[in-house]
Amino acid sequence: MYQYNEIDQKLVDERVAQFRRQTERFLKGELSADQFRPLRLRNGLYIQTHAPMLRIAGPYGLLNSTQFRKLAHIARKYDKGYCHFTTRQNIQFNWPKLEEVPDILAELASVQMHAIQTSGNCMRNTTSDHLAGVCLDEIEDPRPYCEIIRQWTTLHPEFDYLPRKFKIAVSGAINDRAATQLHDIGVHIVRNEAGETGFRILAGGGLGRTPMIGHVIRPFLEKKYLLSYLEAILRIYNLYGRRDNKYKARIKILIKETGLEEFTRQVEEEWRLTKESLILTEERINTIKAFFTPPPYDEIADRDESFTQHLQNNPAFATWFKYNTADHKVSGYRAVFLSLKAPDVPPGDMTDAELDAVADLADSYNFGEIRVTHRQNLVFADVKHADLFSLWQKLSELKLATPNVGMVTDIICCPGLDFCSLANAGSIGVAREINQALDDMDYIHDIGELKINMSGCMNGCAHQSVGHIGILGVDKKGTEWYQITLGGSSDNEAAIGERLGPAVAKNEVTKAITTILDVYVKQRLEEESFLAMVKRVGIDPFKEQVYANH
Numbered sequence: 001m002y003q004y005n006e007i008d009q010k011l012v013d014e015r016v017a018q019f020r021r022q023t024e025r026f027l028k029g030e031l032s033a034d035q036f037r038p039l040r041l042r043n044g045l046y047i048q049t050h051a052p053m054l055r056i057a058g059p060y061g062l063l064n065s066t067q068f069r070k071l072a073h074i075a076r077k078y079d080k081g082y083c084h085f086t087t088r089q090n091i092q093f094n095w096p097k098l099e100e101v102p103d104i105l106a107e108l109a110s111v112q113m114h115a116i117q118t119s120g121n122c123m124r125n126t127t128s129d130h131l132a133g134v135c136l137d138e139i140e141d142p143r144p145y146c147e148i149i150r151q152w153t154t155l156h157p158e159f160d161y162l163p164r165k166f167k168i169a170v171s172g173a174i175n176d177r178a179a180t181q182l183h184d185i186g187v188h189i190v191r192n193e194a195g196e197t198g199f200r201i202l203a204g205g206g207l208g209r210t211p212m213i214g215h216v217i218r219p220f221l222e223k224k225y226l227l228s229y230l231e232a233i234l235r236i237y238n239l240y241g242r243r244d245n246k247y248k249a250r251i252k253i254l255i256k257e258t259g260l261e262e263f264t265r266q267v268e269e270e271w272r273l274t275k276e277s278l279i280l281t282e283e284r285i286n287t288i289k290a291f292f293t294p295p296p297y298d299e300i301a302d303r304d305e306s307f308t309q310h311l312q313n314n315p316a317f318a319t320w321f322k323y324n325t326a327d328h329k330v331s332g333y334r335a336v337f338l339s340l341k342a343p344d345v346p347p348g349d350m351t352d353a354e355l356d357a358v359a360d361l362a363d364s365y366n367f368g369e370i371r372v373t374h375r376q377n378l379v380f381a382d383v384k385h386a387d388l389f390s391l392w393q394k395l396s397e398l399k400l401a402t403p404n405v406g407m408v409t410d411i412i413c414c415p416g417l418d419f420c421s422l423a424n425a426g427s428i429g430v431a432r433e434i435n436q437a438l439d440d441m442d443y444i445h446d447i448g449e450l451k452i453n454m455s456g457c458m459n460g461c462a463h464q465s466v467g468h469i470g471i472l473g474v475d476k477k478g479t480e481w482y483q484i485t486l487g488g489s490s491d492n493e494a495a496i497g498e499r500l501g502p503a504v505a506k507n508e509v510t511k512a513i514t515t516i517l518d519v520y521v522k523q524r525l526e527e528e529s530f531l532a533m534v535k536r537v538g539i540d541p542f543k544e545q546v547y548a549n550h
Contacts, residue, residue, distance in 0.1 A: 001062055001369060002147045002291045004112045011155070012109045015116055019043045020102035027099060042122065044115030045101055049421045054093045054101060055118040056108060060128035060146035060170070061089035061372040065359035068370055070111045072355035078104050083355070085340065085348045087412060087463055088167070089127050089372040090118060094419050116154060121162045123153035123234075127169045129177045130373040133292065134328050134335055134381045140189045140197050142172035144288040145226065148280065149187075152227050159234050163241030164249035166234070167206075179374060179490040181205050181214045182466060184251045185233060192220050199226060203233055203263075204255035209458040211465035211496045212252040217264045223285065225271075228278040232271035236263070294330075295367040295382055301332025304386035320392050323403040323445070325383075332385050336366075338378040338395060339402040339410070343435040346428045347413040348376030357398055365391050374490075375412055375451070377405060408450040408517065409435050412463060416456030416473060417480075423456035425473025425480035425506070430454065433510045438517075447517060450530045453488075466490040468531050469516060470497045471509065480506045486516070486542060487534040501543050512546050519545050 004012075019039070026036040040046075044055040056071075071091060075083050078100050084092045096104055108114055117124060126149045133141045149168060153159075159166075171178040172189040180186030186202035199221040205214025221229055237251045240258070255263045311318045326335040338358065340348050350358075358378065362370050365387050366380035373379055378400075383391060395401035404410045411434065414420065416427030431454060438444055453467030464470035470485035482504055485497030504512050519542050524533050534542075 001064060002059075002288070009109075009112070012112075012114045012116070015043070015114065016102060016105045016109050019105060023098065023102050038120065041120040042117060043101075043105065044118035045098075046119060047421065048094065048419050049417070050419065051095045052098050052101065053419065054096050054104060054115060055086070056091040056093075056113060056115050057118050057125045058085075058089040058091055058372050059150050060126055060132070060143055061130050062143065063370050063372070065362045065368045065370070067111045067113055068355050068359035068362070070107060070113070072352040072359070074104055074107055075352040075355065082349050082351045084346075084415065085350065085372050085376050085378070087374050087376060087461065088125055089130075089374065090125055091372075094415070119165075121164050121166075123156065123159060123162070123166045123168065125167075126150050126153065127167070127178060127183075127374070129171050129173055130371045130379050131177060131326060131335055131381065132172060133294070134330070134333075135173050135175075135177075136327050136329055137174040138172050138329070139174065139191055140172045141289075141292055142170040142178075142187075142189055143292050144285060145172075145187065145189075145199075146170050147288050147291070148227070148284070149230070152230075158231075159238060162234075162238055163243050164246060164251075166237070166251070168230070176490075176492050176494075177374070179463075179466070179494070181494040182207060182211075182463070182490055183214065184237075185230060186214050187226070187230075190220065196222075198222050201229060201233075203267075204252040204260075205494075206250050206252040207460040207463055207465050208250070209247060209460070210250075210252065211460070212256070213494050213496065214252075215255065215260050217260070217267060224280050224282075225275055226280050228275040228280075229267075229271055231278060232267050232274065235270050236266045240266075297330050297333065297382070298384060301330075301384045301386065304332065304384070307385040307388055310389040314389075317389060317392050319441075319445070320396075320401055320403045321388065323407065324401065324405045325388070328382070330382075334383055334385065334388060336380040336383045336388070336391065337373070337405040338380065338400045339405055340377050340400070341404055341410050341435075342399045342402050343409070343439065344432070345399070346415075347411050347431055354398055354400065357394075358400070361391065361394060375405075375410060377410070403441065404444060406449045406451070407444050408447050408452060409438055409444055410451070411435070412451070412453040412467070414455050414457075414461040420456060422459060423473065424458075424475035425456050425482065427454050427456045427462070427473060430471070430482070430506065430509050434513055437510050437514055447521065448529060450517075452513070463490065464488075465496050466494065467497060468534075469513065471513075474503055476503070482506065482509050484509075484512060484516075484546075486539050487531065489531060498539050500539055501547055504546075515545050516542050 046053040169183040170187040182205040201218040202214035371379040413431040454471040455462040456473040466488040484500040488497030
C-alpha cells in the first residue's frame with residue numbers, strides 16, 4: 001500500500017489549513033455562498049437536505065486498519081455514528097457540522113487521507129478492481145498505475161476547472177471488475193501480439209442522464225506514454241468540452257457531437273506534439289510498484305485440513321464460502337467479501353462499532369488491509385483457508401456475513417431523498433422493502449447472479465443504467481415514481497438497460513420486481529442467468545406480466 005512521503009503529507013496538511021481559513025472567512029461573512037461553493041466542493045463538501053455531506057477519497061478502494069479506526073472515530077465524534085461507502089470506492093459522512101469540517105480533514109490528514117477533488121469539475125478519485133493483485137485472471141496489478149494517475153491528477157494546474165467532473169478507472173484483469181467502459185477514461189492493461197504489456201485506452205463512457213459505453217481510441221499504448229496520452233485526452237476535452245450546458249458538458253457528449261474518428265484524430269495530433277514531454281520511466285514505475293509487493297504469505301497455508309472439515313460439517317459456513325469468497329492466486333488463500341447488505345441495513349452503511357471491529361479483524365486475518373468494492377461491500381483480499389471459519393463466525397456476529405454477494409439482495413442504492421438534495425425519490429426505503437419481500441435465502445440463491453441498482457435521480461450515483469435490473473426514481477407532480485430497466489451490465493460486455501415501460505408508483509415497485517423474478521424463474525432455460533435470458537427473449541415477457549393489471 002502506498003505510503004505518503006514528506007511532499008504528500010505537506011500537500012494535504014497545507015490543503016487543510018487553506019480550507020480552514022476559507023471556512024472561517026465564510027462563517028464570518030467575508031465570503032459569499034457563491035464564492036465559498038467551489039472552495040468547499042474541491043474539498044468534498046456538499047450541502048445536502050439536512051446537513052453538509054463530506055465525501056472522502058478512497059484511492060482505488062484501498063484502506064488500512066488505522067484509517068478505518070479513524071473513520072470510526074470521526075463517525076462517533078463528528079457525525080451520527082456511521083458512514084457510507086459509495087460505488088466509487090469513496091466514504092461519505094452525512095451529518096458533519098460545517099464549522100467542524102476542517103477538524104475532520106485534519107484528522108484524516110493524520111492517517112494519510114483527504115477529501116481533495118472528491119467533488120467539483122475536476123479529475124475525481126481513480127478507481128480500480130477490488131481484487132487487484134490477487135485474482136487469477138490478472139495480466140498485471142493495476143494499483144501502481146492507479147497510484148501514478150492519482151499523483152498526476154491531484155491539483156493538476158492545467159485541469160483544475162474542467163467543463164465537468166472527470167472519472168478514470170483502471171483494470172488489469174481479463175474480466176473487467178472496474179467498469180472501465182463506463183468512465184470518462186478507461187485504462188485496461190492488455191498484452192499485445194509480441195507479449196508486451198501496455199494499455200488499451202477508452203474514452204467517452206459515463207452514466208447519469210445520458211448513459212453511454214466508452215469507445216476504444218487506442219488499442220495499445222506503451223507504458224511510458226500513459227500520462228502523456230491521458231493528458232492529450234484531457235487537453236482536447238478542456239479545449240472543446242461544452243461549458244454552456246452542464247448536462248452536455250461531459251466528454252461523452254463531446255465525442256458524440258464531434259464524432260469518434262475526429263475526436264481520436266484530435267487526441268492523436270495533440271499527443272504527437274507533446275508525448276515526449278511527459279515520459280513515465282521504468283524507474284518511476286518500479287518505485288511505485290515497490291509499495292504493492294505481496295504480503296508475507298504463509299508458504300504452507302494450503303496444508304490446512306480443518307477448512308475442508310468445516311465445509312463438510314457446517315452448511316451455513318459452506319453457503320457463505322460459496323457466495324462471499326473468491327479464488328486467490330496463492331494456494332491456501334481466499335479473498336473474502338464482507339457484505340454491507342444485511343436485510344435491515346441501508347446498503348453501504350457501517351456504524352462506528354463495525355468500523356472498529358473490521359479494523360481489528362483486518363489486523364488479525366488480512367495483513368491490516370481493507371478494500372471497498374463498486375457494489376458498496378468490503379473485501380479482505382488475503383485470508384488463509386485455516387482462518388476462514390473463525391472469520392466467518394466473527395463476521396456473522398457483526399451481521400457482515402449475509403451470503404448474498406452478487407445476488408438479488410446485494411442491491412446498490414444511493415441515499416435518495418433521505419439525504420440528497422438532488423434526489424427526486426427515495427431509495428433506502430424501497431431497497432428495504434425489496435429485501436423484506438425476498439427473505440428466502442434458498443430462493444435468492446436459486447435465482448443466482450442478479451444485480452439490482454437503484455438511484456433516486458438522473459445523476460445515477462447507483463449506476464441504475466447498467467443494473468441487470470435498474471430502478472430510477474422520478475418525480476411526477478410531487479409524488480415518487482420509478483422507472484425500471486432490464487438487461488444492463490458493467491462487465492466486459494457492457495450494456496445500457498432497456499426501459500421496461502411506464503414508471504410505476506412507489507407502492508408498486510416491490511411487486512414489479514418480484515414479478516420480474518417470477519417470470520425469470522418460470523421461463524429460464526437450465527442454468528440460464530437472468531442477463532442471458534433477457535438477451536434471449538427481450539423485455540416483452542417481463543413487460544406483459546408487470547403491466548398485466550394496468
